[in-house]
């Protein structure tokens with residue numbers, strides 16, 4: 001699957017990795033920063049997504065589309081399309097540029113607006129990557145889990161670097177009888193839940 005990374009995708013990945021690393025040190029405001037996952041988390045979520053059962057793939061929190069590029073590799077493998085949700089207009093513009101430059105618009109659908117409203121109309125979710133503001137994690141989790149197919153996978157980012165903020169959500173996910181779950185120490189820490 002990783003052999004499917006095209007020259008165009010690699011160029012955009014390299015560009016966004018550069019912007020993201022400068023963002024973190026040059027005083028760019030939090031909302032303007034890309035705040036994207038590191039490449040090892042990208043590989044991890046692509047591998048998980050590529051092994052999910054049949055169903056819909058979603059991402060909550062697109063930013064400039066870096067993590068969506070990784071998930072798109074699983075979409076190519078599976079012949080499916082990712083729906084990715086983003087609320088901020090500047091990020092929507094960047095993500096559109098990403099998907100066009102990387103030539104992956106056939107594998108990624110960018111949906112503008114509040115993910116919480118949009119998720120309500122979805123079902124048969126087999127893969128969800130949750131990477132938005134920490135305040136909405138619990139609400140998103142509670143909306144997505146009932147809509148997941150058996151053996152579907154939900155991955156939530158920042159489970160280690162924002163453990164204290166996310167503690168109530170993480171503790172309820174880790175003891176939720178609807179899923180098998182654990183926190184994987186890769187990148188910023190990934191909560192991985194598989195629907196029973």
Ligand SMILES: C[S@@+](CC[C@H](N)C(=O)[O-])C[C@H]1O[C@@H](n2cnc3c(N)ncnc32)[C@H](O)[C@@H]1O
Pocket residue numbers: 034035036037060061062063064065066067068085086087088091113114115116131132133136
């Ligand atoms: C941590 S960044 C996502 C990084 C991205 N997943 C990546 O690794 O490339 C979080 C993004 O979630 C977006 N966001 C926050 N709340 C949202 C909501 N309710 N609906 C849709 N997007 C939201 C933010 O605007 C921000 O761009």
